[in-house]
Amino acid sequence: MRTRVFRLFWLVPFAALFLPFALSPAIGDNSSGSAGGVSAVPLKSPGDFASITNQAKRSAALFTEAGKVLTHPRCTNCHPNGDRPFQGNGNHVHEPPVQRGADGFGVVGMRCGTCHVAENFGAVPSSPGWHLAPRSMAWRGKSLAYICAQLKDPMRNGGRNLQAIVKHMTDDHLVGWAWSPGAGREPPPGSQKTFAALIAAWASTGAACPK
Ligand code: HEC
Numbered sequence: 001m002r003t004r005v006f007r008l009f010w011l012v013p014f015a016a017l018f019l020p021f022a023l024s025p026a027i028g029d030n031s032s033g034s035a036g037g038v039s040a041v042p043l044k045s046p047g048d049f050a051s052i053t054n055q056a057k058r059s060a061a062l063f064t065e066a067g068k069v070l071t072h073p074r075c076t077n078c079h080p081n082g083d084r085p086f087q088g089n090g091n092h093v094h095e096p097p098v099q100r101g102a103d104g105f106g107v108v109g110m111r112c113g114t115c116h117v118a119e120n121f122g123a124v125p126s127s128p129g130w131h132l133a134p135r136s137m138a139w140r141g142k143s144l145a146y147i148c149a150q151l152k153d154p155m156r157n158g159g160r161n162l163q164a165i166v167k168h169m170t171d172d173h174l175v176g177w178a179w180s181p182g183a184g185r186e187p188p189p190g191s192q193k194t195f196a197a198l199i200a201a202w203a204s205t206g207a208a209c210p211k
């Protein structure tokens with residue numbers, strides 16, 4: 001562990017040289033940082049909501065449970081309202097003061113991939129293609145009702161239909177990273193599998209939003 005952190009500092013001056021390599025792994029690669037991790041904090045399964053007979057109420061309740069993940073700092077740090085990512089579990093704006101840049105991958109000289117590589121590296125959380133979610137997908141500090149409406153709106157969600165939203169939650173590797181976030185960082189509740197099952201059940205019950 002100590003050696004890895006130490007190696008990081010060695011890396012920083014040479015970081016620019018690594019940029020092309022850091023950004024090169026396929027964005028769709030699911031092999032790193034995803035799947036497997038389970039939080040000690042529980043997340044209910046879709047079956048736990050079977051007793052709610054009103055479908056719209058059940059759907060909204062499923063979303064509310066999934067919201068424990070959506071509003072977790074592992075997700076919201078990368079889905080901020082503005083141009084800077086956040087760090088940690090509180091209100092820490094990212095240090096150094098990086099900016100999203102034109103493409104979400106940072107400005108010249110401070111590209112995300114300079115430090116965030118293909119796998120968690122010492123203190124630096126990492127997964128291939130690490131970058132900030134577009135402004136239209138900002139959830140940090142928003143209500144669950146807002147997040148729910150945003151997720152369903154193709155004008156703001158990257159042109160996705162509900163099926164594509166379910167798929168993104170199920171197998172996107174940046175989503176999956178949250179459950180393998182590296183030493184010293186807590187994952188969101190439950191597992192990616194349970195979270196994705198909640199989102200799938202929400203979608204198949206009419207994707208109702210909490211009030
Ligand atoms: C100069 C190096 C560097 C650059 C460039 C950089 N980061 Fe970071 N980033 C870090 C380090 C180091 C941490 C870990 C800080 C900590 O947890 O104490 C971090 C943490 C984060 C976290 C917090 C993850 C979590 O939930 O704890 C996010 C999100 C993040 N960076 C996003 C970005 C984005 C997006 C970019 C590009 C726009 C970027 N970073 C550019 C070094 C960098």
Ligand code: HEC
Pocket residue numbers: 069070074075076078079104130131132133134137150151152156157158160165168169174175176177178188
């Ligand atoms: C390293 C930054 C990062 C982290 C961490 C991250 N995301 Fe994202 N997220 C993105 C980016 C970038 C996009 C845009 C991808 C695209 O449209 O191709 C995105 C898009 C999404 C979308 C697409 C639709 C929409 O309207 O937002 C969903 C859903 C999503 N993320 C969920 C999550 C969840 C849930 C977590 C935590 C478990 C999470 N993300 C963590 C960067 C991140």
